[in-house]
Amino acid sequence: MFKEAQAKVDEWVQGYKKPYFEPLSQFARLAEEVGEVGRILNHKYGDKVKKDGEEPDELGAELADILFAVVCSANSHNLDLDIEFEKIIQKSKTRDVNRFDKK
Amino acid sequence: MFKEAQAKVDEWVQGYKKPYFEPLSQFARLAEEVGEVGRILNHKYGDKVKKDGEEPDELGAELADILFAVVCSANSHNLDLDIEFEKIIQKSKTRDVNRFDKK
Amino acid sequence: MFKEAQAKVDEWVQGYKKPYFEPLSQFARLAEEVGEVGRILNHKYGDKVKKDGEEPDELGAELADILFAVVCSANSHNLDLDIEFEKIIQKSKTRDVNRFDKK
Amino acid sequence: MFKEAQAKVDEWVQGYKKPYFEPLSQFARLAEEVGEVGRILNHKYGDKVKKDGEEPDELGAELADILFAVVCSANSHNLDLDIEFEKIIQKSKTRDVNRFDKK
Numbered sequence: 450m451f452k453e454a455q456a457k458v459d460e461w462v463q464g465y466k467k468p469y470f471e472p473l474s475q476f477a478r479l480a481e482e483v484g485e486v487g488r489i490l491n492h493k494y495g496d497k498v499k500k501d502g503e504e505p506d507e508l509g510a511e512l513a514d515i516l517f518a519v520v521c522s523a524n525s526h527n528l529d530l531d532i533e534f535e536k537i538i539q540k541s542k543t544r545d546v547n548r549f550d551k552k
Numbered sequence: 553m554f555k556e557a558q559a560k561v562d563e564w565v566q567g568y569k570k571p572y573f574e575p576l577s578q579f580a581r582l583a584e585e586v587g588e589v590g591r592i593l594n595h596k597y598g599d600k601v602k603k604d605g606e607e608p609d610e611l612g613a614e615l616a617d618i619l620f621a622v623v624c625s626a627n628s629h630n631l632d633l634d635i636e637f638e639k640i641i642q643k644s645k646t647r648d649v650n651r652f653d654k655k
Numbered sequence: 656m657f658k659e660a661q662a663k664v665d666e667w668v669q670g671y672k673k674p675y676f677e678p679l680s681q682f683a684r685l686a687e688e689v690g691e692v693g694r695i696l697n698h699k700y701g702d703k704v705k706k707d708g709e710e711p712d713e714l715g716a717e718l719a720d721i722l723f724a725v726v727c728s729a730n731s732h733n734l735d736l737d738i739e740f741e742k743i744i745q746k747s748k749t750r751d752v753n754r755f756d757k758k
Numbered sequence: 759m760f761k762e763a764q765a766k767v768d769e770w771v772q773g774y775k776k777p778y779f780e781p782l783s784q785f786a787r788l789a790e791e792v793g794e795v796g797r798i799l800n801h802k803y804g805d806k807v808k809k810d811g812e813e814p815d816e817l818g819a820e821l822a823d824i825l826f827a828v829v830c831s832a833n834s835h836n837l838d839l840d841i842e843f844e845k846i847i848q849k850s851k852t853r854d855v856n857r858f859d860k861k
Contacts, residue, residue: 450762451825454843461851466859467599472803473679474598476796477590479824480686483792484587486831487580487785494781495577496570498755508835512828513842515788516760517850519821519828522795526817533822534763541826542770549704550775553659554722557740564748569756575700576782579693582721583789586689589728590682597678601858611732615725616739618685619657620747622718622725625692629714636719637660644723645667652807653672673805680804683796690793693786701783702776 451520451530458520469525479518486511554623554633561623572628582621589614657726657736664726675731685724692717760829760839767829778834788827795820 462468470478489508491497523530565571573581592609594600626633668674676684695712697703729736771777779787798815800806832839 450759453759457847461847464860466861470599471679472799473677473683474594474600476686476799477594477598477679477682478600479795480590480682480792481587481594483789484584484590486788487583487587490781490785491577491580491584495580496573497577497581500750509832509837509839509842510846512832512837513839513846515824515828516839516843517846519824523818523821528818528821530818530822530825533818534825537819537822537826538766538770544706551773552775553656556656560744564744567757569758574782575696576780576786579696579786579789580782582692583689583785586686589685593678593682603853612729612734612736612739613743615729615734616736616743618721618725619736619740620743622721626715626718631715631718633715633719633722636715637722640716640719640723641663641667647809654670655672676805680800680806683800683804684806686796687793687800690790690796693789693793697783697786697790701786702779703783703787 451523451534454516454520455524455530458517459524462521469521472522472525475518475522475525479515479522482511482514482518486515554626554637557619557623558627558633561620562627565624572624575625575628578621578625578628582618582625585614585617585621589618657729657740660722660726661730661736664723665730668727675727678728678731681724681728681731685721685728688717688720688724692721760832760843763825763829764833764839767826768833771830778830781831781834784827784831784834788824788831791820791823791827795824 459468469475486508488497489511492499493508520530523533562571572578589611591600592611592614595602595609596611623633626636665674675681692714694703695714695717698705698712699714726736728734729739768777778784795817797806798817798820801808801815802817829839831837832842
């Protein structure tokens, strides 16, 4: 699943002198992208009214920016997101088995 | 301290039909403002390079936007930020007494 | 308004060898506190169900943690939050004059 | 890449009465998970000292939680993350071609 995205990003950024930002700099970028998703969802579902001239919302692009930031953070720490994601799914299935109402 | 800011904001927004956003909409706005602080600090201290034409950074304005969002959230929940802030200070002084190195 | 909070925090942290975190470290802390507000509001207003044994929610305390983080960031950058907040209020009153419905 | 993760999550949550949170509730959860990554990175790279008894840091698990939140948001909006991610990569390669130093 995520392996291919991790490899694709790594292959690209290795062409740069400093392939990955420092960890806390990566984090600030992640938080920035998350904030942009907040802005978009607030326009769609919340009480925020767009300012005149604000660009059209692109939720997909902003979610992809978050994915990119997560992939960079994982690559910097040699983490395998497929393994980590699988663990989360398994843990959620077990922990939340009675937490939400089933059909 | 914060009482005056809370009163000033409330006096102003009471002129609107819907003075305060819904709570999760307020939160999305808060997260958006925090993301903007992340962007600015990343330009100053991190590895992010500004895009051509990006506006000058105004950390003070973005921090004030966060304060505004916090004040709105507190006002919506009838919270007294002076009391809450005082509690945090007292708790930190007690809890962190040996957590960081003193001069 | 905020001057007193800024002075109170500064007076306290000056007793430590490193009074303020590095800027991106401060930011990570700010984002952490914001995330905790998200968790609390999600319990109250969203679809998230509390896990068994999760501590009672204290929105006021978490908002105060955000204020503390903002005050630290402002102090580190010699920003006067009273001035910045006043500018935001004035700008919002002007910019948003027709953006939301008046009573 | 992400298609499989999107399908896996959807297959699982469709067993629940309300498969996906409301959008702003999803967002609050996303921001909460991002805050936890901030906490962990701050322990590793920032000035934050762990409190006694705090659980061991699991960056991989927290990053996977973010992926999960992003996948849910994309699924709720019928977005194909493979397409969106590919667009971001292509856009970044074009836009940033001279923004960072090459090797």
